[in-house]
Structure formats: C-alpha cells, structure tokens
Amino acid sequence: MIKIILNGARGKMGKTIAELVKSQEDVEIIAGVDVVGERGDFPIYDSIFKIDEKADVIVDFSNPQAFDNLLSYALARRIPLVMGTTGLVESHRLKLQDAAKTIPVFYSQNMSLGVFLMVMLSQKLARVLSDFDVEIVERHHNQKIDAPSGTAIMLAEAIQEVRSGAEFVYSRVDKRKKRDKNEIGIHSIRAGNLVGEHRVIFGGEDETIEISHLVTSRKVLAAGALKAAKFIVEKAPGYYTMKDLVDSLSC
C-alpha cells in the first residue's frame, strides 16, 4: 500500500484526489495539509511538520507559498514528491531540480496524458510550419489565481525550443503595433467554473490549424497525479516529467 501525504487537501484538486483514492486499492492518504486543518477520512494538519508518520510519496496541489516548507520536509525525510502546483517562478524550478539530486521529483503543470500529447504535437507543428503565427489561448474557472496557466507556459516553452529567439507576448495590448513574426501570443480567460481549456492556433497564409484540449472534470488530472505518484515511488532520485511516465506506459 502506497502511503500519500496530500498537500492542499481541502482544495479543489485535493478533494478530487481524495475521492479517487477511495476507489484504488494500492494507495491510501495518511494525512493532508492545508491552511486550515480538519479531521475527516484522514487528518488534515495546518503544517506539514506536524506529520510524524512516514509517507511513501507527497502529492502537492496547493499554492507556491507552500513550496519551501514542502520541499524542506520532503528532503529531510527523503520522500518522493509529485508537484502539480502552478505559478512557480524560476527560483522554485531551480530548487526542484536541485532537490531531484536527493529525492525523486515529478513535476508537470498538467497531469493529463492528453495534454502531454498536445504539447508534443504543438512542438512538431511549430517546427514544420516554421512561418506560421502561433497563438495560445487558455480558459479557466474564475477561482484560478495564476495567469497564464502552467499548461500555457509549458506549451509556449515547448514551441520556443524549436523557434529560436521567439518571445512570449501576453494578452497583446498595443493596438498601434503589428504582430511580430517571432512572437508566441498567450491569452488568458477566467470565467465561471470551467475546469480548463487550452488551444494552440497556428495561423498561416490562407490556412489555420488549431489544436484544442478540454478538461470537463478534475478526475482526469487527479488520475494523472496518482499515476505519477505510483510511477516515482520506487524510482531513484531524479527529475521526472510526463514524458517519463508516458514512456513507461507505452509498449
């Protein structure tokens, strides 16, 4: 049985993961962490340092503010970490990579396998259609605190890898300036309770290609996070991503 600590346990993703764990026989949540504690199916503490029982893996969907305590705890106890929180800055990412020398770290700004394939496909299109304009549009619920979404950044970074020198332009506002050929436009919409939608538009001369991905339930993302947890639990220290997980699932 894989023992999980769930960071951000009272949040939207935390609750979805806790519900999904109930239907899986090989995982259990031994404790949660959130800003406010409570006692339900498992205890939720207001600080991760209050958890004494040894866990096999920590799954985090919380807030970048939780990052430092989370990482210190995971490193001190040598616990593998699955990180789903978005809105991390460069210094967080460097610390994660550094931590991966000591513990297995799995990070993906989107836990959907479908989104991973969308990223791969977008990179391929950007390479082949090298003169097409690229615009990314993401739509999320009105409770989301970060913009652009982690997934939009992931898509843009994958495209940037094959478009050397391309710059990100967020929600273009200067009406007097034409679109630069070397831009990757990123647009964020926040409305209602929609879970998450990403579109990558490739605009060429007299033709447009659009790839889109729509999530209608957080169960998709929770399932991906649990797959990631099971994947890294026995791994050697290292930095793992959705590519490693998908490679391990492919025949």
Ligand SMILES: NC(=O)C1=CN([C@@H]2O[C@H](COP(=O)(O)OP(=O)(O)OC[C@H]3O[C@@H](n4cnc5c(N)ncnc54)[C@H](OP(=O)(O)O)[C@@H]3O)[C@@H](O)[C@H]2O)C=CC1
């Ligand atoms: N990688 C992926 O596939 C996905 C990533 N995400 C990302 O995961 C994160 C959480 O998303 P979501 O569940 O929708 O957000 P929620 O706001 O619903 O949940 C986050 C929870 O974490 C709590 N929290 C805040 N600070 C801390 C802290 N220091 N320690 C522990 N818990 C804390 C929040 O409490 P309070 O409300 O009081 O602040 C809240 O209960 C976001 O960054 C989101 O973008 C979301 C979905 C999928």
Ligand SMILES: O=C(O)C1=N[C@H](C(=O)O)C[C@H](O)C1
């Ligand atoms: O906050 C969310 O809800 C989501 N966040 C992730 C992101 O920022 O890309 C993934 C998913 O789209 C849902």
